[in-house]
Amino acid sequence: MSFFSASSHSAENTPSTTAASAPTTSSPDFDPEAHPSETTSPETTHAGQTASGMAFSHNPSPPYVGLETSPVQSTYRSSRSIQSDNELDLYGPLDIRGSVRSGGSIxxxxxxxxxDTIDAYGGINIKGNVRSEGRIKAYGNIDLNGCLQAKDKVKGYGKLRVVGxxxxxxxEIYGNLSVNGRLHCKRLVLYGSLTLIGPGSSYHVENSxxxxxxxxxxxQEADWDW
Known part of the structure; x- marks a missing residue:
């Protein structure tokens, strides 16, 4: 296992066999827009609903905690913790004042x-913007298309793919890590390989x-990589 500290890497100037990372510490603007309400299909069961945010469980087992609504910001609705034994589909904009746990994927x-925490016994798929105050753990792959701000540890037993x-x-990632965009963290432990996709991609690790x-x-990313 190789060990590096406070390094900078970019796809433009980093040799393919050397570690390096491109520092950037500024946080992206977080200015979400409201999404239209969704409707349930006959195959799904409500885990809760708000005027602008909804949660569904794929299988017909009852939800454990429903959503309570109250305005947080002009574009957000709020909820309590959300838990299900099954896969969860969550639709924003939503402020979850607690944890999210699923026996499948989220x-x-x-x-x-x-x-609070995000725990998935499957994978975690993000299409949009997520700001997490607690720990994130997934036993499957983590697929990010958008922006993730994680203020605590992210642990994935599968692969991590960042597009954004x-x-x-x-x-701490047990599988491979691919970055098509930008990654910045204080500490990185990766048991697989790290791939930067495209000339503008970079990553920066502050400490170790x-x-x-x-x-x-x-x-570009190969089809068989994911």
């Missing part, structure tokens, strides 16, 4: 604030970096 679509921006405190596999760069 799918975030839209803009979210989660003020990830700003985190500590990342441990990468067991190779650090590569590619013009």
């Amino acid at each position: 799918n975030f679509d839209g803009d979210f604030i989660v003020q 921006t990830l700003e985190g405190k500590e990342l 970096e441990e990468v067991a596999g190779a650090i590569l760069k590619r013009d």
Whole structure:
């Protein structure tokens, strides 16, 4: 396992076999827009609903905690913790004043604030913007298309794929990591390989970096990588 500290990497100037990371500490603007309300299909069961945010469980087992609504900001609705034994589909904009837990995967679509932990026994899929105040853990893959601001540890037992921006405190990933965009964290522990996709992609680790596999760069992501 290789160990690096406070390093900078970018796909433009980093050799494919050397670790390096491009520092950038500024947080992206977090200005979510409201999403239209969704409706349930016959195959899904409500885990709760708000005027602008909704949660569904794929299988017909009853939800454990429903959503309570109250305005948080002009574009947000709020909820308590959300839990289900099954896969969860969550639609923003939503401020979750608690945790999100699923016995399957968790799918975030839209803009979210989660003020406690996120736990998935499957994968975590993000399409939009998520700001998490608590720890994030997934036993499957983590697929990010958008922006994730993680103020606590992110632990994934599968792969981590970033298309967009990830700003985190500590990342521990057991599979491979690919970055098509920007990654910034204070500590990185990676048991697989790290790949930067495209000439504008970069990552920066402030304190310590441990990468067991190779650090590569590619013009585009191969179909078999994910």
